Amino acid sequence: MRYAMAVDTKKCVGCGDCVVACQTENNVPHGYCRDWIVENVAGTYPKLEIELRSERCNHCENAPCVRCCPTGASHIVDGGIVLVTHDECIGCGACIESCPYDARYPHPEGYVDKCTFCVHRVTDGENPACVDVCPTHCLHFGDLDDPNSDVSKILKNRKWKVLAPEAGTKPQLYFLT
Amino acid sequence: MKTRRDFIKISAAGVGAAAIGLHALSWDSVTAQFVADGDTSPVSDEELTNYPTFCEVCFWKCAGFTYVDKKGNIRKIIGNKDDPHSNGRFCPRGTGGVGMYWDEDRLQTPLIRETKADGTQYFRKASWDEALNLVAEKMNKLRLEHGPECLALFSHGTGGKHFSHLVKAYGSPNITAPSFAQCRGPREVAFTATYGEDVMSPERTDIRDTKCLVLIGSHIGENMHNGQIQEMSEAIDQGATIITVDPRFSTAASKSKYWLPIKPATDIALLLAWMHVIIYEDLYDKAYVEKYTFGFKELKEHVKNMTPEWAYGITTIDPNVIRKTAREMAAASPAVLVHPGRHVTWYGDDTQRSRAIAIVNALLGSWGRRGGFYNPEKVHLPKYPAPPYPKPKRSWRDAYPPGKYKLVTEVLSTGICDASIPNADLDCHLRGWIVYGTNLMASLPDQKKTLEAISHLDFLVVIDTMPMDIVQLADVVLPECTYLERYDPIRTSPHREPYIALRMPAAEPKHETKPGWWIAKELAKRLGLGDYFNYENYEDVLDWQLKKVGSSLEEMKRIGVKKFNREFDDLYFLQNLEDFEFNTNTGKIELYSTELEMEGYDPMPKYTHHEEPADGYYRLNYGRAPMHTFSRTSNNHNLWDLMKENSVWINPKVAKLWDIENGQYIWLKNQDGIVTDFPVKARVTERIRWDSVYLVHGFGHTDKKLTRAYGHGASDSKLVSKIHMDPIMGGTGMRGNFVTFLKEKPGKEVNA
Numbered sequence A: 001m002r003y004a005m006a007v008d009t010k011k012c013v014g015c016g017d018c019v020v021a022c023q024t025e026n027n028v029p030h031g032y033c034r035d036w037i038v039e040n041v042a043g044t045y046p047k048l049e050i051e052l053r054s055e056r057c058n059h060c061e062n063a064p065c066v067r068c069c070p071t072g073a074s075h076i077v078d079g080g081i082v083l084v085t086h087d088e089c090i091g092c093g094a095c096i097e098s099c100p101y102d103a104r105y106p107h108p109e110g111y112v113d114k115c116t117f118c119v120h121r122v123t124d125g126e127n128p129a130c131v132d133v134c135p136t137h138c139l140h141f142g143d144l145d146d147p148n149s150d151v152s153k154i155l156k157n158r159k160w161k162v163l164a165p166e167a168g169t170k171p172q173l174y175f176l177t
Numbered sequence B: 001m002k003t004r005r006d007f008i009k010i011s012a013a014g015v016g017a018a019a020i021g022l023h024a025l026s027w028d029s030v031t032a033q034f035v036a037d038g039d040t041s042p043v044s045d046e047e048l049t050n051y052p053t054f055c056e057v058c059f060w061k062c063a064g065f066t067y068v069d070k071k072g073n074i075r076k077i078i079g080n081k082d083d084p085h086s087n088g089r090f091c092p093r094g095t096g097g098v099g100m101y102w103d104e105d106r107l108q109t110p111l112i113r114e115t116k117a118d119g120t121q122y123f124r125k126a127s128w129d130e131a132l133n134l135v136a137e138k139m140n141k142l143r144l145e146h147g148p149e150c151l152a153l154f155s156h157g158t159g160g161k162h163f164s165h166l167v168k169a170y171g172s173p174n175i176t177a178p179s180f181a182q183c184r185g186p187r188e189v190a191f192t193a194t195y196g197e198d199v200m201s202p203e204r205t206d207i208r209d210t211k212c213l214v215l216i217g218s219h220i221g222e223n224m225h226n227g228q229i230q231e232m233s234e235a236i237d238q239g240a241t242i243i244t245v246d247p248r249f250s251t252a253a254s255k256s257k258y259w260l261p262i263k264p265a266t267d268i269a270l271l272l273a274w275m276h277v278i279i280y281e282d283l284y285d286k287a288y289v290e291k292y293t294f295g296f297k298e299l300k301e302h303v304k305n306m307t308p309e310w311a312y313g314i315t316t317i318d319p320n321v322i323r324k325t326a327r328e329m330a331a332a333s334p335a336v337l338v339h340p341g342r343h344v345t346w347y348g349d350d351t352q353r354s355r356a357i358a359i360v361n362a363l364l365g366s367w368g369r370r371g372g373f374y375n376p377e378k379v380h381l382p383k384y385p386a387p388p389y390p391k392p393k394r395s396w397r398d399a400y401p402p403g404k405y406k407l408v409t410e411v412l413s414t415g416i417c418d419a420s421i422p423n424a425d426l427d428c429h430l431r432g433w434i435v436y437g438t439n440l441m442a443s444l445p446d447q448k449k450t451l452e453a454i455s456h457l458d459f460l461v462v463i464d465t466m467p468m469d470i471v472q473l474a475d476v477v478l479p480e481c482t483y484l485e486r487y488d489p490i491r492t493s494p495h496r497e498p499y500i501a502l503r504m505p506a507a508e509p510k511h512e513t514k515p516g517w518w519i520a521k522e523l524a525k526r527l528g529l530g531d532y533f534n535y536e537n538y539e540d541v542l543d544w545q546l547k548k549v550g551s552s553l554e555e556m557k558r559i560g561v562k563k564f565n566r567e568f569d570d571l572y573f574l575q576n577l578e579d580f581e582f583n584t585n586t587g588k589i590e591l592y593s594t595e596l597e598m599e600g601y602d603p604m605p606k607y608t609h610h611e612e613p614a615d616g617y618y619r620l621n622y623g624r625a626p627m628h629t630f631s632r633t634s635n636n637h638n639l640w641d642l643m644k645e646n647s648v649w650i651n652p653k654v655a656k657l658w659d660i661e662n663g664q665y666i667w668l669k670n671q672d673g674i675v676t677d678f679p680v681k682a683r684v685t686e687r688i689r690w691d692s693v694y695l696v697h698g699f700g701h702t703d704k705k706l707t708r709a710y711g712h713g714a715s716d717s718k719l720v721s722k723i724h725m726d727p728i729m730g731g732t733g734m735r736g737n738f739v740t741f742l743k744e745k746p747g748k749e750v751n752a
């Protein structure tokens, strides 16, 4: 099993609903977020293009954050989800430094936090909160080992890219272009 | 300007914050509190209880469920999958609705304005009894001395119905919502003049099934009208062509096959040129036009010389693009939708522009057709028994000479302002206002006029959940609980299938706040109008109504949303050229409007040139951001996290000219010398034309009690001091204002 997410940049409108839904689902404290929006504008008036991306932890297959964690709090579970065990995390921040995507933040309670792919929902067979709330249906989630999953199907039919492939982290967040 | 009131900057009065009892916790401590007594991990849905509701953060009214944990804390709001407004997905504002409940700046108790010996004014906490008695006393006095018609109600949102019922029972016809004259009025009047019916809310636009969607200044995706954005996304999947006309490279423009970067204020010329191409290239739906329309010959003659080349000189849009887009539309016909927009009060000829949109749709045969405009249905709930309303003897219209704004179909909120200012021809000006759920300082243009009207009032009562700017001006403030803590009337908005939705409380009202129905009922009791509110609890009303249509409160508490069968099988009622009589003078779709002609207006839309910015000035455009609903949400912590302030969009060429850097804070000054209260960040971006600037509406709050929103960004409303009135229906065109930049903090004298 290999969980992954695809973000359709052709449909995302950058509304931030995925961010708010994550906040309320995961009790993310105000002022912090586990997912965020990037808007890239290219060109000059009136020849313009915008790419909108909803970003979060890439649940990298080759995760530097896990490798560098001195306590083992950062670890990988079934389906490739990268998690942080709050009780074991000493808040040293090494993982924050090592992540090429700036996906982690120091939680005010003293540990490091980030996107969990809503593991508590996913293990119940549900989608992550951001996926289920997105009004443009531009987030796709599922198991890459299952050719019939939403994410497998859309990656087969569409062009996509990943961010910072040169970092060699094997990210599992795909951007449909 | 001097008014009877200080525009209470409560801090200036010195006693304010303490007297008001709004000791805002700093957000850090609130966060800590929230996190510390909850636990920091997510709670699975099994451990949460959910209660049906429908959202009140915007008019779309999506239905969903409020989730509450074992401690009674509201945790999240999730859409109801059975609801066609949300399809189980709320927009960011609706998802962030929890922030309204948790907002530590909420109004907590009734407040009464007091004046100290030295003349300074402040708010004093009051009990409900005291506040309600005072309001009733003022209303009784007004009724006795001047007649009930001297009272006006401004209302916005579902809960407003309780107060319009109260005000009608009291005997006044002056009930208004800024959504007409400041928003969609021209569209409704224009479509009614053309088709005998209006566009309604939510809009009857079949975006889901369209093959070609044309957006004129409407920025779906930035305005998060949930159903529309969802359907636009579906249409993109289906391969629909999107054509966007906007001087700004909007999000929608970035999803479009064609973006027409039009020169502002010239849309009518483009629409006329489209008509020209569609007619003279024989692209129109002939059978449809022949069977249903009136005035085709006249229209053909009218647009004869309005070629794409003619329009090019006005709009700066390449004639080839005008032709190509017209052909794309025609190729998709009748599954083509030239969207009527929603906020359409721009330049004062807005009814005519909306007419032009209606006419293009008619030529393409999209009204009553799949992929165009469908015929919605709604459930009609019987009215809970109450005595008939008294007949008012006067209305706000007496303030105008006969013959002005002849086609106005709803009460003009700006008309209420005019009728509140004494003048010799008026035997009685309006003397009391009740303002429910709308921040008039942001929702009405021309703040000076609004303040003047308020200064003449005997009393102003504000009912709200938050200390919005208008609250500062109130004599009595009645704090309502949020929509998550109350019952309200059943939602019956029209849709493809008729649906009803229930809103019920998920938690006890916080602090000393009360639901609107209770406030209205208590006032009625004190005014001797108790018969109109003949129930103990609003649940009684809901259950009575629901049972009449074969449901019950008990059932709705379980399911939240209920679907009914359509009465008629006519969703696409003109699909196969069915016989149909339109509700117009000729019984036809009026390309040539006999009604407008009779009232002395142009029967067919004409392009008129609008004023252009002077040297060094730029047209002020404004719009929405997806995470905020006007000023209403700007203090909501969840949404504030996403967007804390607006910025002024400036084209890089212009920025260079002024030597303004991206991110630099500047002030804006309009053509009348009005300067923003606070500095606003410059966003230097290619996404805007060089002749205009852009602000997201709803920022620049002046009330310090909005601890997060206060002082952030610029208020576009403040800069809209010049109004271009639509002579047909009194709409307030707001896009004829121009601003220039001040790089230094302006001195006091500039602000005066």
Ligand code: SF4
Binding pocket: A011, A012, A013, A014, A015, A016, A017, A018, A019, A037, A053, A054, A133, A134, A135, A136, A137, A138, A139
């Ligand atoms: S909710 Fe969807 S459309 Fe909105 S920003 Fe997130 S991914 Fe984009």
Ligand code: SF4
Binding pocket: A056, A057, A058, A059, A060, A063, A064, A065, A066, A082, A098, A099, A100, A101, A102, A103, A104, A114, A169
């Ligand atoms: S995105 Fe960053 S935090 Fe997430 S797995 Fe990769 S390296 Fe770790």
Ligand code: SF4
Binding pocket: B055, B056, B057, B058, B059, B060, B061, B062, B086, B089, B090, B091, B092, B093, B094, B095, B224, B225, B226, B227, B629
């Ligand atoms: S569109 Fe958003 S704000 Fe409006 S009612 Fe729906 S969820 Fe609420």
